[in-house]
Structures are given as C-alpha cells and as structure tokens.
Amino acid sequence: MGTAIRLTVNTKRAELEVEPHVTLLEVLRDELGLTGTKEGCGSGECGACTVLLDGDPVCSCLVLAVEAANREVVTIEGLAVGGELHPVQRAFAENGGFQCGFCAPGMILAAVALLRRSPHPTEAEIRAALVGNLCRCTGYDKAVRAVQIAAEEVARG
Amino acid sequence: MDSMTVVGTSLAVRGGAAKARGEARFAADVQLPGMAVARLLTSPHAHAEIVSIDTRRAEAMPGVFAVITRADVPTVDAADLSTRTHAFLARRFAVFAGQPVAAVAARDIATAEEALRAVEVVYRVLPAVLGIEAALRPDAAAVSRESAKPAADAAEANVASRIEIRGGDTDVAFAQADVVLEGSYRVPMFHQGYLEPHAVVAHWDRPDHVDVWACVQSPFGARGLIVDALGIPSHSVTLHTTEIGGAFGGKDTGLFSPLAVLLAKKACRPVRLALTRQDDMTGANPSPQVEARIRLAATRDGQLAAIEGVVRVNVGAHRGSAAPDVCFMILHKYRFPAYRLEAIDVATNTVSFGAYRAPQALQAAFVIESMLDDLARKLEMDPLELRERNLIREGEASVTGRTIPRHGGLAVLRAMRDHAIWQDTPSREDDATGMLRGRGAALGLWGSGAFPASAIARLEQGGFVRFVIGQVDLTGSYTSLAQIAAETLGVPADRVLMTKGDTDTAPYASVSGGSSTIYSMGAAVRDAAADLREKILEKAATELGAQRDDVSFDNGEVYVRAHPERRCTLARLYDLETDLFAATGAPHVARGSVGSMSLRESAPCFAGALAEVTVDPKTGQVRVCRLVAVQDVGKAINPRLVEGQMQGAVAQATGAALWEGIEYDAEGHIANPDFLDYRMPTSADVPSIETVFLEEPGGDGPYGAKGVGEPPVIAPAAAIANAVADAIGRRITELPITPERVWLACNGESAGT
Numbered sequence: 001m002g003t004a005i006r007l008t009v010n011t012k013r014a015e016l017e018v019e020p021h022v023t024l025l026e027v028l029r030d031e032l033g034l035t036g037t038k039e040g041c042g043s044g045e046c047g048a049c050t051v052l053l054d055g056d057p058v059c060s061c062l063v064l065a066v067e068a069a070n071r072e073v074v075t076i077e078g079l080a081v082g083g084e085l086h087p088v089q090r091a092f093a094e095n096g097g098f099q100c101g102f103c104a105p106g107m108i109l110a111a112v113a114l115l116r117r118s119p120h121p122t123e124a125e126i127r128a129a130l131v132g133n134l135c136r137c138t139g140y141d142k143a144v145r146a147v148q149i150a151a152e153e154v155a156r157g
Numbered sequence: 158m159d160s161m162t163v164v165g166t167s168l169a170v171r172g173g174a175a176k177a178r179g180e181a182r183f184a185a186d187v188q189l190p191g192m193a194v195a196r197l198l199t200s201p202h203a204h205a206e207i208v209s210i211d212t213r214r215a216e217a218m219p220g221v222f223a224v225i226t227r228a229d230v231p232t233v234d235a236a237d238l239s240t241r242t243h244a245f246l247a248r249r250f251a252v253f254a255g256q257p258v259a260a261v262a263a264r265d266i267a268t269a270e271e272a273l274r275a276v277e278v279v280y281r282v283l284p285a286v287l288g289i290e291a292a293l294r295p296d297a298a299a300v301s302r303e304s305a306k307p308a309a310d311a312a313e314a315n316v317a318s319r320i321e322i323r324g325g326d327t328d329v330a331f332a333q334a335d336v337v338l339e340g341s342y343r344v345p346m347f348h349q350g351y352l353e354p355h356a357v358v359a360h361w362d363r364p365d366h367v368d369v370w371a372c373v374q375s376p377f378g379a380r381g382l383i384v385d386a387l388g389i390p391s392h393s394v395t396l397h398t399t400e401i402g403g404a405f406g407g408k409d410t411g412l413f414s415p416l417a418v419l420l421a422k423k424a425c426r427p428v429r430l431a432l433t434r435q436d437d438m439t440g441a442n443p444s445p446q447v448e449a450r451i452r453l454a455a456t457r458d459g460q461l462a463a464i465e466g467v468v469r470v471n472v473g474a475h476r477g478s479a480a481p482d483v484c485f486m487i488l489h490k491y492r493f494p495a496y497r498l499e500a501i502d503v504a505t506n507t508v509s510f511g512a513y514r515a516p517q518a519l520q521a522a523f524v525i526e527s528m529l530d531d532l533a534r535k536l537e538m539d540p541l542e543l544r545e546r547n548l549i550r551e552g553e554a555s556v557t558g559r560t561i562p563r564h565g566g567l568a569v570l571r572a573m574r575d576h577a578i579w580q581d582t583p584s585r586e587d588d589a590t591g592m593l594r595g596r597g598a599a600l601g602l603w604g605s606g607a608f609p610a611s612a613i614a615r616l617e618q619g620g621f622v623r624f625v626i627g628q629v630d631l632t633g634s635y636t637s638l639a640q641i642a643a644e645t646l647g648v649p650a651d652r653v654l655m656t657k658g659d660t661d662t663a664p665y666a667s668v669s670g671g672s673s674t675i676y677s678m679g680a681a682v683r684d685a686a687a688d689l690r691e692k693i694l695e696k697a698a699t700e701l702g703a704q705r706d707d708v709s710f711d712n713g714e715v716y717v718r719a720h721p722e723r724r725c726t727l728a729r730l731y732d733l734e735t736d737l738f739a740a741t742g743a744p745h746v747a748r749g750s751v752g753s754m755s756l757r758e759s760a761p762c763f764a765g766a767l768a769e770v771t772v773d774p775k776t777g778q779v780r781v782c783r784l785v786a787v788q789d790v791g792k793a794i795n796p797r798l799v800e801g802q803m804q805g806a807v808a809q810a811t812g813a814a815l816w817e818g819i820e821y822d823a824e825g826h827i828a829n830p831d832f833l834d835y836r837m838p839t840s841a842d843v844p845s846i847e848t849v850f851l852e853e854p855g856g857d858g859p860y861g862a863k864g865v866g867e868p869p870v871i872a873p874a875a876a877i878a879n880a881v882a883d884a885i886g887r888r889i890t891e892l893p894i895t896p897e898r899v900w901l902a903c904n905g906e907s908a909g910t
Contacts, residue, residue, distance in 0.1 A: 021267060035188070037179070041831065041832050077180075079178075089178065090177070093176065094169045098176060099403075101181050102402030103352050128840075131839045138804060138805050141804045
C-alpha cells in the first residue's frame, strides 16, 4: 500500500512506490543503492546522512520519502561531474579533511551548500556551517582548512 | 636516513577519493541478494531473571525470517557466561539494561521493529547493583554471574578483583613529608563516539561456511570471537574487513557478529545487523567509570616522596579488569620512592567496558596531573618545572621492574615550557568582560604497541609490488605502511599496492590499535620489503651476469654499478619469475614478521598538552581558546597524518574534559543514549588545534617511528582541568567540567565530591 512518488536524484528521475513511514535515507540506500549517504544516528544529530534537497543540506533520516516527491536530491554520488572530483571533494581528500570517511559525504555536501551561498566564508562561518556534521576523527581543523582551500579553488574558477 | 624520499612526506591518503565520492564500502553498505535486516530486543531492566521468552507471534508475522533467543545459542564447551564473548545473548539473567535478549531478521526495518514488539519476555526483576559505592556495601545485592566460579568472598560479591601495588615505605615517607596533598577524583564512562554504529553482515554460502563482513579493528580477533562464541571451527568463518567509520578501541573484535551469524543461519539468507545509535550507546563497550582517592607526599623543594590511595573502577556486569591499569598509569611517568595503591575492580549492573584510545590513561592523567598542579601551586613552583624534576629517566626502574628505555619526555616538557602559551603570563581576569582566563599543562605517557604482526610481499606484473596484510586501513595507516615499503624497497610510493586480506588469505596480524600499526605492522612491512629487495637484487644480478654485490637498486631499476647502462626493471624480473623457461628461479614470496610485547621493546611515547581557557564565573561556562598538542613521535612517517591523529585526539579529550559522560538514571538506564544528550564536540566547540611534534630517537619502530594514535588523547583533559583551576582558583575533581560544577566551585560550594 505504498504511495507512488517521483523525484530527481543526481539529475536522474526516479519513480518509486514507498510506504508512508519510509525515510529518504532508506530509499536512497536500500531502494536506489546509493550507500554513500550514511546513517550515524537516525535522528538528525550527526549529519552523516546529509544530502542536498533542492540545494539545501538536510538530514535525509528526518525527511520522509514522500516529502521528497517532485523535488531534486543530490547525494555524494552526484557531486563529481564526469569522474572529476568536485573541488570540495578534492580538498577534503588531499588535505586530511576526513580520516575514517564516514562523516565525509555529509560534511562535503554541507560545505558545498555553504560555498554556493557564501563563496568566501570566514573560518567562523565555515565552523557554523559544519556544526551539524559531527566528526570524531579530525578535530575539525583539517576539515575547515579543506573548505577554505576549496573556496579558493572555486574562486579561481 | 637523511636521504629518505618517501618516509617523512605528507602524501595524500590512499582511498581518499573513494571516501570523498561515497564509494568506500563500510560494513552496512554491503548489499547481498535477498538480504534481511536485523534489529535487537534488549533488556529494559538492569538486572532481571528471564523467566520465559515467547517468539511465536513474532515468528508468524509476514516478512519475518528468523527470531533468535537463548534457545538458539549452541552449547559450547568451556563457554564462560561471565564474558561478553559468550553472553552476546542473555541466558538466564539479563545483567544490564541494553543487553540483547532476542534478535529479529526481517525484510525491512519496520517489520523487524514490529516483530520485536511481538516478542513476549517475562522478566523477574532483581535488585540492580548500581554505582561503585552501592556495589561495595556489605548488604549489596550481587550481580548475577553465570560462570562456574563463585565469588571468592560472599561479603564482597561485587569485587571482581582487588590487588595492591606497593613499593618502598609509604608510612615513613608520609610521616617525614614536608607537604601532603589529597584528593578524590571521578571520571564517568565515555563512549568512543565513532560515527558508524557497529555493523555486521553475515552470509552462509554453504551449510558449513559463513562469510562475515564486520567493522572491526582485528579481523583475526573477530573471527576468533565468532569461533569461540558459537563453537564452530575457524575454517567455517571467513572474516572480510571493510572500511571502518571510526573505532578508537571500541570495535576491537566486534561484539555483535555472533548474533548476525546465528540469524543468517536460521533465516537461510544473508543478514545485515547495523545497530541503532541507541543500541550502540547502551549496549556496546564504553570506557569504564573510575574513582580515585589519593594522597601525595613531597619535599619542600618539589621532590615526590610517596603516593597512596585507592582506585575503584566500575567494570560493568561482565568480566574485565581496569583498576590495576589506572594505578600503573598514575605511577608510570614520575619517580615515586614509595607507593601503595589499591586497585579494586567492581562489578555492577551496567554495560561492560571496552578499550577507548589509550585505555584508562586519560583517567589516570586526570588524577595525577591535577595533583601535580595543585602541588606546584602549593610549593609556588612552575608546574612544568615540577614535572621535569620528577620525570622518570632512562635507566631507572619502572613500577613493573623494567628498566626505563631512552625516551623523549624531557624534550616534550621543554617544548611545552618554551611554547608561547607558557611564556606569556595570562591575565587571571579579563577586565573588559569579567571573564576569568587560565592556562594549564599536563603530560601523558603511552607505549608503542609491540604486537605480533606479519606481512607478505611479491612482485606484480608491470613492476608493481604488492603487500598483503591482515589489518584494516584505519584512518590512513595503509598510506604510511606503503611509504615504509616504498622507502625500504627504493621504489616510488605509487608502485606499492596494499591489499587488505581476509582471514583466509592474509598472514596473521594483531589488532589495528594500541598504537601498534606503524610500530609493529610497519616493522613487518619493512622486513618484508627488505626481504623482497634482497631477492630482487639477487635475481637481477643473475640476469645481468653480475655479482650480487656489484648491483644497486634505484627508482625501481637494478643496474650494474660499474656499467650503469646494464639495467633490469622490476617488470622484467616479474616476467622472468613467471616464465616457464627462465633461469632466474621461483617466484619469491617475501615475508616480514615481528613478535610480541614480550620479545620487543615498546618505545615510550610522551605527549603533552597546553590549554588556555576562559571561564564565565556568572554561568560557569568554559571556553577553550587555545589547545596545543606536543608529542614525541619518533619519526613522522607522514606528517599530515600524524598531525591529524593529534588534532583528533585532542578534540576527543576536550569532549571528555567538558561535555561527555554516560549518565545512568536510578533504574540503571543510560539517560543520554544519543548525540543530543551525549554531547561530543562540534566544529564550533573546539579551536584550531596546534600541533608540535618532536622526533626523538628510541625504540625499534621502522625509521624510528613510535606509536602515534593514542598518546595525544591522554593529557588534554587534565590540561584543560588545570587551566580551569588556574582561571577560577578552585579545583574541579570530576569530569566532565560542566558549567554547573564550575559555577558551584566559583560560588563557594564544593563540586565533584
């Protein structure tokens, strides 16, 4: 007794039948096989499941799949264009922005959203933008630097 | 070693792009056809006898593939139900709230959760033993134990172990001391806080063989746990490792694999058990709760004379011992002419403890480093000077009777003293805002894990070199291992391939933990690389018609020194090795193996921390303004990765200092089993963390490397506590240093007692 929904995930259209209680996170991971989006807490406290919903970072564990109907979702798998890493992805990977990598997809997407709305953020703005993305490995220092490095690269074009 | 080209460079981490793309596969990402998902039914009671479990209604539900309870656990000879290994499902008793009582495999999570509600368990609730103090009362109820071994003393039923560590004459020392200090300290349980909850996928591909993918630090240990818990032969289990979403000691052998293995067997299909955050917070293995009551004696000029006291550790409901470790680590950095510490492990109806990054060292440092700071204040001495005066030196005897090897403790203390935070005297009160400012220092000591490890290496087509190891790639360790291999072989790092073997294909390796990966596996990789290099030179010399001693190896090519134009590539050597008719001999499998702690020296790793804080006396709020980690790393194989380890550890310790701590309610339930209430540091809570690393010689590590991962977590909590004491002029003796405790201390109440 599911509800038929349509949504766009990483520029591809998807049509699904979902139960009303199913979250966007479950659909992404279990229905669409997009396991880059992680579940760390299931209650919107850690940010590991962050995706972009119409461009805004959201915890996909708190969004029901039916709420995502007719909207556009970008997951970490949709960020690299033509195999080329997004500057934020590259900056994190090359500068120790993550260690275990479990928080990385969510944190990278939160940083991408930040740079779209504020291309030249201060350190305080970066720290505020990442406040919903817990990381237990890095102490955040290198994540913040990675965002700064990515911002410079985006600005250079 | 001046000519090193690969070791000592900050190469980008291997697998970084895959993690950034979301392609790295963690245990919960393993997807198999027909796979069921699992949920745990856990005990709502801290202590209860399980009278009956009725699963019939749950099993009859559509979409439910299997329900397991104690009735499904095979009888295993020598099973000791007082251990977590064997008590993975509650049997007669549930001994902590959160202990698994049943598990369900179903087609989806919603069905599994519905089935949990349909499992009918009848409990006979027993009095719960909660808290160290209550557990030790003569009239205390006893934590139920299902082992054959009864308590040695019925009057002390909850004393899991009690030992005394003593040396010298403390009575005389205290009687003659110029200064005596005493204090009581308390540290709660901390969760390791890994972002990825425990996860395991199990799949019986044949009736007598199961494939297991688990997020564990020790693949062989994890296989051993399944074999021991279920009584099946080791060849029936293949443990495949995955990426690990943080572990910090909490995922050593994995606690939950036997549940998934049993479920998969009964469900006749693959099963994924990914714990909920709440189940992980309540039922995994946090660090133990520690209480210490200590007296310290010293001379007027700042020589420590004696220490005595009692350390009590809540080890939870299952077997374990941690109090002696705390005592040893209270003692191990400084020279105590006389000491007498009683170590008591106490059983209670709480979750049993596990390893958390430098287990028990943070707690021990909080005790002794707080006391040394108070002593320095009393003697009007510089706290770092006091530490320097009492630091145990090379050649002296340790508490364990071992002779202290060469170490970098003095260099670390002096680097801390020379740092700007220590040199600039902070104002104790900031006039403009009414904030109190303080600075603090603390010292930590840990060992480099000298654990058994082995590696194999071989030439690959095209001139690559492949290393196969049975350890996981924890936060960049494969990158550093490849650097060691490349440096030893004399090839560029990108010619080195690292393969994570499973327990069928990899040579044995111990846990990725205990600051052992570079020290021990790095040494095994170095030895395998040296073995391969020797064989390459020998074979190439034959091929070039030269003597072994007349050829050299450079940048992946062997050449005759007198005729550098006569060269042989590794690609050519591979072709020769695998040629049916070539004369260069058999394919060479290179090996490196290193032995255990008893055979090899464990290099001491000193790591200090400096903190500067402001305290708002009106609210008790502590703000950490600056944090500096100073560490003797021996040799930084990859400086960026070393820095990352140090920064991450300091942030974790800051959480322990100010916010974290598992809280139990009066019924023995964890009151904060989520990230909202168990407050880990966010990006806005910690400042940019400065790192200073020293490269002091010593130890047996590859290229002089010492253990790196654990040492930096030890000192920062004590340094922050000392900075708060400096700021407010009162000592907080209980972690975390919450606004409430600070406010009470600032306003004349005694906090933390």
